[in-house]
Amino acid sequence: MQDEIDFYSPRGHLAKRLSDVIGARWPAEVRAIGVHGSLAHGDDHDGSDVNLIVLTYRAGAGPRPALRKVDGILVDLRVTTAEEGLRQARELTPRWPLEAERFVTARPLHDPRGLLAEHRDAHLSRLAEARPPEFSGLARHDWEIAAAAHARAVRLAEYYDTDAALVLMAEARVHAALVAGLLSRTYFRNQADAVKRTGLAGADVQELGKILDAQAEDLTARGRPVDGTLAALFE
DSSP states (O other): OOSSOOTTSHHHHHHHHHHHHHHHHSTTTEEEEEEETHHHHTOOOTTOOEEEEEEESSTTOSSOOEEEEETTEEEEEEEEEHHHHHHHHTOOOTTHHHHHHHHHSOEEEEOTTOHHHHHHHHHHHHHHHOOHHHHHHHHHHHHHHHHHHHHHHHHHHHTTOHHHHHHHHHHHHHHHHHHHHHHHTOOOSSHHHHHHHTTOTTOOHHHHHHHHHHHHHHHHHTTOOSSOOHHHHTO
16 A cells, blocks of 8 residues: 555546645544545546545534535545444444445545544454454355355356346345455455455356355364254354
8 A cells, every 4th residue: 555645646636626625614523534445445547436534522413424426536535423333343244345344445635633544543453352253153144145146146047047147146146256355354445456356256056156155064074054953042
């Protein structure tokens, strides 16, 4: 990751303008403003988004969350209180491989108290104390979604409903990639990055089925079998 955000790029310039406007309009409400995603990584390009994080003192204060284009560039504006952001940084969910990036790589535009760094450190500390069964439990959740989507895709393909089958195959690939990310504690920049880095981007129905079978065996070996008795459902 580069040392400085490129404010001369269209996306960097827009992020700086947005930060200045938000800071000027809500000076008593905003505690920190930062970016994550390609701009924070220093490899943004035409077509990249601006992923902006705003931390406030109070819930409902500051700008409203938004997803819309500004000057032809898509802006994803997330707004939360600093306390809620810290809670989220300490939380592990089945979507952890897609959520971790915003905590680990966030770069400050305005952060006088170092809150973004505090959230990053809290997230890394939570990872360090998490035990393998916790990650495998989360992975099983994603596996169930992936397996169900794959089974429906197979059925739809048999009925020649190709378009719907392709949609479900995409869902199955993403969740199978999340399984791989959780079991290896690897986070991804987005869904496309997840399926590409796990080798699932080009997996067809049969290949994905074999991958899911292998993941099921792995989860069973880790003490998280994907199938069980009725009593096991409530354990």
